[in-house]
Amino acid sequence: MGKRIGAQTVRLAHPPAVLSFAAVGGHMEGKGPLRDCFDELNEDHLWGQKTWEQGESAMQRHALGKALEKATLREADVDLVFAGDLLNQCIGSSFSLRDTNIPFYGLYGACSTMGEALSLAALMIDGGFARRAAALTSSHFCTAERQYRMPVPYGSQRTPTAQWTATAAGCCLLGGEGDGPFITCVTAGRIVDKGVTDPNNMGAAMAPAACDTLAAVFRDTNTAPADYDLIVTGDLGKLGHDIVVDLLAREGLDMTKNYDDCGLLLFDREAQDMHCGASGCGCSASVLCGYLLRGMREGRWNRVLFAPTGALLSPTSSFQGESIPGICHAVVLSNTREG
């Protein structure tokens, strides 16, 4: 079984393999630079349902279904699913999984959910507690806008630091055996809150948490940024990305060569008028399950540090004047079990 190699990191003894992955997305995702990486794109923002929330659940069902199909597996072959989303009481996940019989552990990690779900799924398999496990999450522009900001039809003006919640879902299936990529290390994040109170500036709120977790990965695994072909944070967007580069430079860590962010990859910020970039659980999930894992299988990258970030606020906490706690959960993905 895996071994703790530092305060926050476990190196997996028998790194679980990615058996399959699937990403689904909506209209904007289909207009973006990663459009060819999606397994399914749907112009209907209701996904055939009556409400946006039900549509978000449908996206998760489609992502899970596609991932199972690509691995030639049935629901009964999956021992555990870890899932969560941004909706109050995580109804995107519970309603998506209602008609399955898969044992389910619900998570709340905001936009870091895919990192948290992958981490726990990998640990369960390495521990021998599950043969196969799924990591599943989603976000939806319309459900998130209504819940966190304003109903979409109001047409509110967005601030320059705002990000655009992805309408997307991603599912990654892990198993003990397979060709990979493999999850070789898992780093659990800590809550970091540097006092940012602007809910329209998630990048600045989450960047310190990303730095904390990335520094922990480097420290615990005795690696440096240059040891990875690619380092990708969750959905920090342009401002958060630049803050991470600056903050880690002060610690002597050079992030200028191989560091990107899912929030910068999903959309064309200029052409699609996305301000600081993409956000939402579905952002890092679909970029991982569409673009990154595909690129790893094609040999474009052999070792990727994937570190999605989450902002642990609620509209209530902001109304009450609280600052925004951030968190970041990281996994190391490698094309070899030793990597």
Add this chain to the structure above:
Amino acid sequence: MGKRIGAQTVRLAHPPAVLSFAAVGGHMEGKGPLRDCFDELNEDHLWGQKTWEQGESAMQRHALGKALEKATLREADVDLVFAGDLLNQCIGSSFSLRDTNIPFYGLYGACSTMGEALSLAALMIDGGFARRAAALTSSHFCTAERQYRMPVPYGSQRTPTAQWTATAAGCCLLGGEGDGPFITCVTAGRIVDKGVTDPNNMGAAMAPAACDTLAAVFRDTNTAPADYDLIVTGDLGKLGHDIVVDLLAREGLDMTKNYDDCGLLLFDREAQDMHCGASGCGCSASVLCGYLLRGMREGRWNRVLFAPTGALLSPTSSFQGESIPGICHAVVLSNTREG
């Protein structure tokens, strides 16, 4: 490391020990039959804070602090904390842990959270991924009423099937070594939704999930209800408890001898006018961390099946006409590692 012994259950190879436990509660909890089991009771429903939500976070901090104190441990001795609550985006947990440096995996399991958190914490320790881990959760009558139903000052009439959300928090610290009780088996729940749509009747909505998980425990571990000194579900209340007895009787399982429910234990339903009983994440958490673990240490029970239940609805899903998905996560607690 632990071994899967059925579709939903893991038997832990080296059962983690309960190192310490702490329960804190509010006014009503202090008037109830378990008043002497709490480590701290506070008449101030704000817990010295400015808002109820901040008060709920304070309760979690107190529960964690008391549990650490009782085990003579510091925060730095805890490798992982699993926490969640009922508040939108689980702010009860993220704000309670903001000032700690403990790596944190956020959960959403509604009122089953203590079962889910204990399960994952136990698996992490058995897998060698953490030396010590905490399971932490809370609920607060005033935050829950405002979010799910009506602000408390409106004085709305409650239906006969309504339950009373506990103002309480519980924390249980687990470690690889210790005198116990021990967590010997973990059973992951599946979502069960039998079509109940009344959000004022959580007991009926969750009872089928409790039956599904309890039946899985008996099947996977090859045990019967009589093999336990006590079986306790989460917060089904009077109606849900009786439904479980009825439904399991149809499967030949006799639950009439040794089965109770945290929702029936926390309050005096008659004297405190609690209708169907208590509910909330803090209900099963404080009953476990106040009454049940204390009773096990005193030798009152040697083998307890603890199975908290959660209703995975949100006000939005109810407004949209959805029925209520339920879930139940179970652990077997024993005074011996073999138990």
